[in-house]
Every structure is written in structure tokens, then in C-alpha cells.
Amino acid sequence: MSETNAEPHIFVVLGGTGDLMHRKLLPALYRLATQGLFHEQSLILGCARNAELNDASFRTLAREALGKAGFPARDTAGNWCDQCLYYQTIGKGGPEEYRTLAARIAELEQKHNLPGNRVFYLALPPAALPSIVHGFGEAGLHHSAGWTRLIIEKPFGHDLSSAQELNRLVHERFTEPQVYRIDHYLGKETVQNLLVFRFANPIFETLWNRDRVENVQITVAEELGIEDRGGYYEQSGVLRDMVQNHLTQLLTLVAMEVPGTFQADAIRNEKVKVLNSVLPLGPEDAVFGQYTQGKVAGKHVPGYRQESRVAPDTPVPTFAALKLSVSNWRWQGVPFYLRTGKRMPRRLTQIVVTFRCPPVSIFQPTDSYLIHSNVLVITIQPEEGFDLYFEVKAPGQTITLERHSLDFHYGDVFAKLPDAYVTLLRDILVGDQTLFVRSDEVEAAWGLYRPFLEASPQPHAYEAGTWGPPAADGLLEKDGHEWFPL
Amino acid sequence: MSETNAEPHIFVVLGGTGDLMHRKLLPALYRLATQGLFHEQSLILGCARNAELNDASFRTLAREALGKAGFPARDTAGNWCDQCLYYQTIGKGGPEEYRTLAARIAELEQKHNLPGNRVFYLALPPAALPSIVHGFGEAGLHHSAGWTRLIIEKPFGHDLSSAQELNRLVHERFTEPQVYRIDHYLGKETVQNLLVFRFANPIFETLWNRDRVENVQITVAEELGIEDRGGYYEQSGVLRDMVQNHLTQLLTLVAMEVPGTFQADAIRNEKVKVLNSVLPLGPEDAVFGQYTQGKVAGKHVPGYRQESRVAPDTPVPTFAALKLSVSNWRWQGVPFYLRTGKRMPRRLTQIVVTFRCPPVSIFQPTDSYLIHSNVLVITIQPEEGFDLYFEVKAPGQTITLERHSLDFHYGDVFAKLPDAYVTLLRDILVGDQTLFVRSDEVEAAWGLYRPFLEASPQPHAYEAGTWGPPAADGLLEKDGHEWFPL
Numbered sequence: 012m013s014e015t016n017a018e019p020h021i022f023v024v025l026g027g028t029g030d031l032m033h034r035k036l037l038p039a040l041y042r043l044a045t046q047g048l049f050h051e052q053s054l055i056l057g058c059a060r061n062a063e064l065n066d067a068s069f070r071t072l073a074r075e076a077l078g079k080a081g082f083p084a085r086d087t088a089g090n091w092c093d094q095c096l097y098y099q100t101i102g103k104g105g106p107e108e109y110r111t112l113a114a115r116i117a118e119l120e121q122k123h124n125l126p127g128n129r130v131f132y133l134a135l136p137p138a139a140l141p142s143i144v145h146g147f148g149e150a151g152l153h154h155s156a157g158w159t160r161l162i163i164e165k166p167f168g169h170d171l172s173s174a175q176e177l178n179r180l181v182h183e184r185f186t187e188p189q190v191y192r193i194d195h196y197l198g199k200e201t202v203q204n205l206l207v208f209r210f211a212n213p214i215f216e217t218l219w220n221r222d223r224v225e226n227v228q229i230t231v232a233e234e235l236g237i238e239d240r241g242g243y244y245e246q247s248g249v250l251r252d253m254v255q256n257h258l259t260q261l262l263t264l265v266a267m268e269v270p271g272t273f274q275a276d277a278i279r280n281e282k283v284k285v286l287n288s289v290l291p292l293g294p295e296d297a298v299f300g301q302y303t304q305g306k307v308a309g310k311h312v313p314g315y316r317q318e319s320r321v322a323p324d325t326p327v328p329t330f331a332a333l334k335l336s337v338s339n340w341r342w343q344g345v346p347f348y349l350r351t352g353k354r355m356p357r358r359l360t361q362i363v364v365t366f367r368c369p370p371v372s373i374f375q376p377t378d379s380y381l382i383h384s385n386v387l388v389i390t391i392q393p394e395e396g397f398d399l400y401f402e403v404k405a406p407g408q409t410i411t412l413e414r415h416s417l418d419f420h421y422g423d424v425f426a427k428l429p430d431a432y433v434t435l436l437r438d439i440l441v442g443d444q445t446l447f448v449r450s451d452e453v454e455a456a457w458g459l460y461r462p463f464l465e466a467s468p469q470p471h472a473y474e475a476g477t478w479g480p481p482a483a484d485g486l487l488e489k490d491g492h493e494w495f496p497l
Numbered sequence: 498m499s500e501t502n503a504e505p506h507i508f509v510v511l512g513g514t515g516d517l518m519h520r521k522l523l524p525a526l527y528r529l530a531t532q533g534l535f536h537e538q539s540l541i542l543g544c545a546r547n548a549e550l551n552d553a554s555f556r557t558l559a560r561e562a563l564g565k566a567g568f569p570a571r572d573t574a575g576n577w578c579d580q581c582l583y584y585q586t587i588g589k590g591g592p593e594e595y596r597t598l599a600a601r602i603a604e605l606e607q608k609h610n611l612p613g614n615r616v617f618y619l620a621l622p623p624a625a626l627p628s629i630v631h632g633f634g635e636a637g638l639h640h641s642a643g644w645t646r647l648i649i650e651k652p653f654g655h656d657l658s659s660a661q662e663l664n665r666l667v668h669e670r671f672t673e674p675q676v677y678r679i680d681h682y683l684g685k686e687t688v689q690n691l692l693v694f695r696f697a698n699p700i701f702e703t704l705w706n707r708d709r710v711e712n713v714q715i716t717v718a719e720e721l722g723i724e725d726r727g728g729y730y731e732q733s734g735v736l737r738d739m740v741q742n743h744l745t746q747l748l749t750l751v752a753m754e755v756p757g758t759f760q761a762d763a764i765r766n767e768k769v770k771v772l773n774s775v776l777p778l779g780p781e782d783a784v785f786g787q788y789t790q791g792k793v794a795g796k797h798v799p800g801y802r803q804e805s806r807v808a809p810d811t812p813v814p815t816f817a818a819l820k821l822s823v824s825n826w827r828w829q830g831v832p833f834y835l836r837t838g839k840r841m842p843r844r845l846t847q848i849v850v851t852f853r854c855p856p857v858s859i860f861q862p863t864d865s866y867l868i869h870s871n872v873l874v875i876t877i878q879p880e881e882g883f884d885l886y887f888e889v890k891a892p893g894q895t896i897t898l899e900r901h902s903l904d905f906h907y908g909d910v911f912a913k914l915p916d917a918y919v920t921l922l923r924d925i926l927v928g929d930q931t932l933f934v935r936s937d938e939v940e941a942a943w944g945l946y947r948p949f950l951e952a953s954p955q956p957h958a959y960e961a962g963t964w965g966p967p968a969a970d971g972l973l974e975k976d977g978h979e980w981f982p983l
Binding site: 200204207210212216217218223269270271367372397398399401403406408413418419421424 | 852856888898
């Protein structure tokens with residue numbers, strides 16, 4: 012949001028030789044540099060276990076990575092690598108290694124006349140977090156003469172108590188305004204588009220409440236299965252992989268009150284309020300599923316239990332449908348249905364807001380014809396856009412109503428959006444925490460799903476290439492609703 | 498609306514050899530016949546002054562007219578003419594001629610075993626109405642063994658007192674349910690589309706009030722000038738030609754409350770209520786204009802005073818912009834701006850509903866940027882459709898709002914609509930008065946504009962090919978509003 016130029020700083024990546032660094036962070040940082048948004052004095056210090064790397068060979072790797080990302084490595088991108096990339100070995104993470112790191116950082120800062128602004132990006136598996144925070148603390152790396160920011164990739168914990176423990180640990184050394192918990196699924200554009208849609212368009216905000224809305228459906232459908240991530244997914248399942256983070260983020264953005272300002276904490280306060288207003292979930296509020304073999308996009312695909320590194324009798328769910336009740340003045344009585352799954356017919360992220368029917372129909376009141384509800388469909392993936400379904404009279408002597416849509420699609424008007432990491436890194440550099448998950452928010456989100464995380468309910472089978480098990484339809488039918496056909 | 502088949506009847510056209518009969522009524526009646534909606538026993542009796550015509554030569558004329566209208570006259574259309582067309586001379590309209598007409602009708606009804614259902618369509622200049630009603634009354638033609646319906650083309654009167662006098666006269670012989678005052682400008686589809694849009698779509702009805710709407714603009718722009726109708730127009734002017742009928746009809750449809758049913762009188766009751774809620778207009782509420790020479794669609798065109806059969810110093814206005822205040826619970830404080838003119842840049846009929854701005858902007862609150870109002874544009878001519886303008890975030894680091902539209906256009910989904918006369922005649926045959934203007938409605942509409950009809954205010958000059966005189970902008974600027982760019 013801010014136009015402030017990023018201040019000169021050192022950008023330290025732990026996990027500096029990994030996939031995330033090469034595929035996402037380096038290209039995004041270079042992109043920012045070409046746009047003048049990565050201060051020219053700034054440095055990048057990659058840290059990893061590899062003791063055989065040095066600044067020169069690290070730069071060579073970086074050049075290759077930028078080349079693969081589409082930047083010709085021989086020209087300015089190559090020069091940029093030579094100018095601002097450095098490498099530091101960190102072995103098993105003993106105290107002396109963090110002191111060495113601190114000394115290297117101080118040395119580089121002095122050499123390049125930097126004011127002590129530091130980003131520490133943890134591009135490492137979550138298990139590494141506790142020892143790093145501890146090591147940083149011992150070596151005094153949690154503060155500096157300038158600002159110090161700690162970037163933590165998701166997942167943050169695997170349930171409420173582990174997230175609480177992690178937060179306690181992080182807060183021993185870092186204050187919350189220093190901590191940036193990434194949930195990159197929601198790119199900045201998507202979040203801002205949603206907030207602009209809601210709070211710059213009073214016609215919709217007028218309708219956005221229990222008097223006008225019948226139910227809200229949030230679907231995040233994946234066409235892909237587990238692929239080669241069976242080992243990860245067996246530990247995770249759909250709740251940790253998708254529901255606690257992505258769907259819950261969408262829920263908060265759809266349901267939140269208008270914040271007083273467009274500042275990070277004003278927005279995050281409202282998101283947390285939503286989570287705290289959700290009534291405790293019970294077994295009757297959720298349906299879990301696990302895909303069996305079937306056809307997706309015309310191709311035969313195996314079932315989840317046949318995937319590699321998956322137990323043949325695993326109960327881990329790959330699909331969830333949930334009913335959440337947001338018990339506040341705005342939403343009491345309006346069910347929020349969340350649904351996500353792997354191996355569904357196609358990749359699609361949609362928010363469907365179904366409005367209440369007219370109280371009476373003055374058209375053909377004796378006929379069995381019912382007026383369709385007005386429905387607003389906000390599509391986030393694969394193509395962002397809005398479809399507002401409304402009733403139109405079909406031409407002819409009789410009053411025959413048909414549902415059509417008023418629509419708008421970003422792609423018709425705007426060019427392709429920048430990569431999510433470019434905007435995320437930019438926000439980190441200017442200190443905008445809006446898109447990052449606050450400690451109370453991540454805990455509240457874990458807290459919501461505790462009953463299911465603890466109980467491991469048995470999933471219903473659903474055929475790959477379908478919209479989930481029939482029981483997921485039953486969840487809505489109990490309330491007299493149905494999933495909006497996607 | 499009703500699927501009821503039209504009952505067998507005799508369809509009498511006074512002015513049966515005129516342009517309206519040949520270009521509109523005959524083709525529409527034949528079209529209905531081919532659709533089985535003009536009962537096969539029914540007859541058409543053309544009446545005119547021409548004493549040399551007879552049934553046979555009248556049928557020949559009718560065949561030619563149907564041929565010109567695109568129906569091959571030799572086949573079934575020709576047979577249809579032979580089967581159901583008759584001709585009767587009516588001279589200057591003396592009492593004996595109406596008795597002769599009555600006798601002829603009785604004879605045809607007996608011959609064809611008709612139950613006495615009669616339509617009298619007055620396809621004649623309005624001046625003929627009083628003597629016809631009188632003659633009908635004297636000859637007993639205002640009632641029959643079946644139903645009798647009197648169809649009156651617009652204009653109905655030329656001001657309030659003349660309309661009252663005409664109504665008094667008509668009501669001496671006919672009851673209001675027998676009388677069908679045509680204002681064919683609003684085709685049935687348009688009216689029904691508007692009512693369906695409003696009353697089948699609660700999301701819009703929710704917004705349709707003084708809390709949410711800032712102002713309403715109704716524009717009926719004509720590209721044409723006076724053409725060869727200078728003689729008529731000098732007597733009429735823009736108020737009688739367009740405002741009292743077409744624009745006022747649109748106003749009532751936009752502003753009316755939801756009727757209890759979709760029946761003619763329920764709807765007309767609500768329309769009249771709107772007219773009766775309009776505050777008296779004063780000189781400050783209107784701007785009149787008269788076009789001078791200019792360019793329309795790239796062609797140089799003369800000014801109104803240079804048109805044929807127009808007085809060189811005529812004060813007759815060809816443009817009007819008006820501000821109406823509908824003082825009821827729904828609309829108090831919401832100005833309705835009406836605008837119409839000849840020789841404007843293009844032919845366009847649009848209703849523009851501008852909603853109120855958000856109470857505060859949480860985006861860049863310190864910036865001078867103001868959020869655009871949401872605007873709903875309902876286009877009626879030339880292409881029916883809806884455009885809902887709303888704010889979208891343009892991609893990029895800063896919050897930049899752009900106004901785009903959600904849109905729907907009938908032409909993208911539906912085939913071309915039937916001719917308005919087909920639906921109007923169909924409604925007459927089944928006795929649906931919804932589209933026809935009731936006596937109190939026509940009087941209320943005349944009453945609204947009385948100050949200007951009596952005072953003949955001086956018009957402002959505007960160049961042909963523009964949206965009217967600058968003073969028309971001033972009318973809105975006084976309220977802090979502006980015409981939505983069309």
C-alpha cells in the first residue's frame with residue numbers, strides 16, 4: 012500500500028540454497044531491484060549447511076536460478092548477483108554458529124555502510140524454527156541498531172497447542188510487530204481486491220448481512236492429487252493443508268466488519284473478531300472425504316490410498332466440508348459452508364453469496380415456479396472475477412424468469428498480476444504486516460478445528476473427479492440449502 | 498401475461514385505410530393469427546371515408562400492406578384477408594352513419610356467429626375522438642352482448658383540462674375498464690423487464706430507496722430532428738411529445754412501490770401514487786432548449802427554426818431537463834432528473850441510478866481521491882441491458898480504484914423482441930390493461946407539467962449534436978450532481 016521506498020538493509024535467508032530461495036525469493040528480490048524497490052545498498056546473505064560454498068559459487072548458483080526464472084543471467088542480473096549476494100555456512104546450528112553469523116552480518120553492514128536493518132527469512136522446514144529463534148536470541152540477533160524482521164513460512168504449528176508453544180517461544184525474543192507469518196496462498200491482490208470490493212462498493216456492503224444473505228459458500232477445489240507429497244500429506248491432511256489457513260483466511264475476509272483504517276492491525280483485529288465469533292464446531296458440522304480412483308480431466312488417476320508414501324488403510328482426509336456459524340450481529344443465522352478437496356473436477360476458488368428470496372412473488376403467484384435467489388459469485392482462481400446472478404424476464408407473452416449474470420472479469424481489463432512473492436517481499440521490506448498472520452489469528456484459526464484435529468474422524472470415500480462425497484450435500488440439505496453449481 | 502386465448506370478436510378500425518392500419522395493425526393482427534392468438538372466427542372491419550372502396554378492394558389493399566410487411570401476399574396471408582376482412586364507409590360521421598355501422602356489425606356478427614365481442618380501434622387524429630364517442634353512444638355501440646373495448650391512440654388531450662374533458666366525455670358512454678389508452682413507446686417487454694428487474698431481484702429492491710440512492714436520471718435522447726413533422730411539433734413541443742407520456746411513464750415504473758399483484762389495476766394504482774407524490778414543479782425545476790444548426794452523426798443539420806413548417810421565431814422547445822421530487826417515504830430527498838431532446842448525439846433511452854458514496858473511505862483517507870459512486874445503468878434503447886458500475890482495485894502496489902461494470906445485455910442471450918404492436922393488440926384481445934394508461938394516470942401526468950404548458954417558457958439554444966444547453970447541467974450542479982456520461 013505504501014509508496015515508501017524500502018530502506019537499505021541486509022536480507023538474510025536461512026535455507027539460502029533451497030528450492031524456495033531459487034524459484035521464488037531470488038527472482039522476486041531481483042524483480043524488486045529492477046523496479047527500484049530493493050534499495051541499491053541492500054545485501055542478500057544466503058545461509059545453508061553446505062560448507063563448500065562461498066560467495067563466488069553462491070553467486071554462480073544464483074545466476075543460474077535467475078536464468079531459469081527468465082532473467083538473462085549474463086547481463087545486469089549477473090552484475091546484481093556479484094554486487095549484493097553473500098554466503099555464510101551454518102552447520103547444525105550451535106551457539107557459536109549464530110555468533111559467527113552475527114559477526115558476518117556486522118562485518119557486511121559496516122563494509123556497506125548499512126544502518127542495521129535486517130530481514131531474517133526462514134526458508135526451512137517448520138521443525139527448525141525453535142532452535143533458530145533460540146540461537147538468534149543467544150547471539151543477540153533479535154534486535155539491531157535498525158529494524159529486525161523475522162519471516163516464518165507456513166505451517167505455523169500443527170494444532171492449537173503447538174502454535175501457542177511456538178508463539179510463546181518466538182515472543183521470548185521477538186515482538187509481534189517483528190514477526191511476519193506467511194500464508195502466501197492469498198496474494199496481496201486477492202486480499203486487497205476482496206477488501207476493495209466490500210468496502211468501496213456500498214451497494215454490496217448494504218446487502219452484506221443476515222437480513223439479506225441466506226448462506227455463504229467458500230470452495231477451494233484442487234484438480235491435483237497428492238503427487239509426490241504423500242509423506243507430508245499423511246502428517247497433515249486437509250484441515251492442516253487447506254482449511255485452517257486458506258479457507259479460514261477467506262472466511263475472515265468475507266465476514267469481517269469494516270476496519271477503521273486500511274492499516275495492518277486494524278484489518279487483523281477485525282479478522283480475529285470473526286474467528287472469535289465462530290460457534291464451537293461439533294461432529295455434525297463437518298463431513299470429511301478421501302478420494303478413490305477415478306477420472307480427472309479425462310485421465311484415470313489412482314485413489315489416495317494408492318499414492319506413494321501413503322498408508323494403505325490411512326484415515327487421513329483429502330476433502331472437508333464444514334458448516335461454520337458466525338454468531339455476531341451481522342451474521343447470526345447465516346451458515347458459512349467451507350469446502351475443499353483434492354482431485355475435484357477442476358481447480359477453482361470461489362466465494363458464493365446467496366441472497367434471500369423475495370418475500371413474495373408477484374409474478375405467477377399461483378404457479379409452482381419459484382424465483383431464484385440472487386447470487387454473487389466471487390471467483391479467485393483460476394480467473395479473478397465477479398458474477399452477479401439475477402432474474403431476467405425471457406421475451407414472450409408469459410412471464411418466464413431466467414437467471415442470468417452481470418459479470419466482470421479482471422482478465423478482460425487488466426494485465427496479468429505480479430507473482431505473489433514480489434508483493435509479499437515488498438510488504439516485508441516496507442514493514443506492512445497486513446497480509447501476514449498475527450499470533451492471535453493463527454491460534455484462533457487452529458482453535459476452531461481442534462475437535463477434528465484431535466478426533467481424526469473417519470472420511471467418506473469420494474471418486475476422484477467429483478465434488479466430494481454425497482454426505483457433503485447432506486450437510487447443506489439439513490438446512491434446506493444446496494451447493495451452488497460451479 | 499395471460500395464456501387465455503383471445504375470444505372470437507370483431508375488430509373494428511376507424512381509420513382503416515391509414516398508415517397505422519397498414520404498417521402496424523394489419524401485420525400485427527396477421528402475426529397473431531399465425532400464432533393462433535387471433536381467434537379464427539374473428540373478423541376485421543375497416544372503416545374510412547373512402548366511399549369507393551368495398552370489401553374486395555379493401556382486401557386487395559390489405560394484401561399489398563401485408564406484402565410490404567414481409568408476408569407473401571399470395572398464399573395464406575391472402576386467404577386470411579379474404580376470410581376475415583370487411584370494409585365499411587363512414588363519411589363525416591353523422592348519426593345515421595353510426596347506425597349504419599352498428600347494423601353492419603350486427604349483420605357480420607350474425608353471419609359469423611360471433612358473440613358480440615367488439616374492439617373499436619381509433620386509428621385517427623385525436624380531434625376525431627369526441628364526435629366518435631358521441632356517435633357511438635347515440636348508435637348504442639358502447640355496449641354489446643359481449644365485451645366492447647375502445648382503443649385510443651396518444652396523445653390523450655394536450656393539457657390537463659383537455660384530458661379531463663376527454664375523460665368526462667368518454668366516461669359518459671364507456672366505463673374505464675373498456676378504455677385502452679395506448680402509449681406504445683413503452684413496449685410490453687420493456688415494462689415487464691423493468692418490473693421483473695425490480696421485483697424479482699431483492700438485492701436491487703433493497704437498495705431502491707432514499708437511504709441508498711443519491712439521484713435518478715432518466716434520459717430519452719433522439720438523434721432525429723423534426724423531419725417533416727414541423728406542423729405537428731409546433732403545436733406539441735417537447736413536453737407533449739415526450740415528457741408527459743414517455744418520460745413520465747419511465748419515472749413511475751422506476752419509482753413505484755411493489756404492487757400487491759401483477760394485475761393491471763394493482764400496477765396502475767402504484768403508478769398513479771407516484772405521480773400524486775411529485776411535488777409541484779416551479780420555474781427553477783426546468784430547463785428548456787431548442788436546437789440550432791450543428792452536426793449529428795457527421796452530417797450537418799439545420800436548426801429547429803429552419804425546419805419546414807416551423808415559425809422562424811418559434812419559442813417551442815425541443816429539449817427539456819426537469820427535476821422532480823417524489824415526496825414519499827421511499828424517495829424523499831432523492832431528485833429525479835428527466836431529460837429528453839431532439840438532435841442529440843445519438844438515440845438512447847437510459848435510466849441511471851446513482852447510489853450514495855461510502856460514508857468514509859478506508860483507502861488512502863489522506864488522499865484527495867474520492868471513491869466513485871456505484872451506478873446502475875438500465876438501457877432501454879437501442880439495446881436493452883444493465884450495467885452496474887462498481888469499484889475495482891487496479892493491480893499494483895498502491896490502492897488505485899477504477900470504475901468498471903458488471904454487465905448484461907439482452908441481445909447477448911435473447912433473440913430480437915416481437916413488434917410492440919403485436920403484444921399491445923394481444924393484450925387488448927385478452928383484456929389486459931396493464932400497459933394502457935388509466936384516466937387518472939393521464940390526468941395526473943398532465944397535471945404535473947401544467948406550469949410549463951401554460952407559461953411557454955423561453956428555450957435555451959443548444960447546438961444540434963450536443964446533450965442540450967449548458968443550463969441543463971446547471972440544473973444538477975445546484976444540487977452538487979452531474980449527468981452521468983452516456
